[in-house]
Amino acid sequence: AQSVTQLGSHVSVSEGALVLLRCNYSSSVPPYLFWYVQYPNQGLQLLLKYTTGATLVKGINGFEAEFKKSETSFHLTKPSAHMSDAAEYFCAVSRTGTASKLTFGTGTRLQVTL
């Protein structure tokens, strides 16, 4: 079975500050890992994913995440927050393979203040 834990249901940062959203996973097999963003009243948009290879992955809008197997973590970071980053962020895990359901964390709502 797989699971995802996102620490902090709400995170508030100042514009220009570092964004750090935490995600830890549990998986009995090497997982695929994803971060999705959801803006109000919209569907989910993929930010970035880790499947194999380089453990530091870069995504859209300046976000990146690092897969750390020893810590079972996949934290999302962005060096400098913008007001437009305010949204809800979901970490997800799936089994490796061609197609598999995603197991999501509970989400972290990011607030960006002036």
Place this chain on the structure above:
Amino acid sequence: GAGVSQSPSNKVTEKGKDVELRCDPISGHTALYWYRQSLGQGLEFLIYFQGNSAPDKSGLPSDRFSAERTGGSVSTLTIQRTQQEDSAVYLCASSLAGTRNEQFFGPGTRLTVL
């Protein structure tokens, strides 16, 4: 060209009525998924279809829920005898087989059961 589309965008129904939610996946995507997003339960997997294989129904919460995918394309999620706890946003996603499970999400259908 488009992405995944879902209809209706909003549905209000009375307790006990049946509802049908529709999903049009991205053309050529062989895998199709349904998820439910609710305040109490977060994002939950419901069912997925992969090509001609038997669907994975392991996430359906009760036998009131069913889904079909006709011709390997459009899918319909049916909820019979709706209950208030069925109120949620129902999200559909699709993916290509072999693309390491990058799922593209539709905007969702917001279901309200009165």
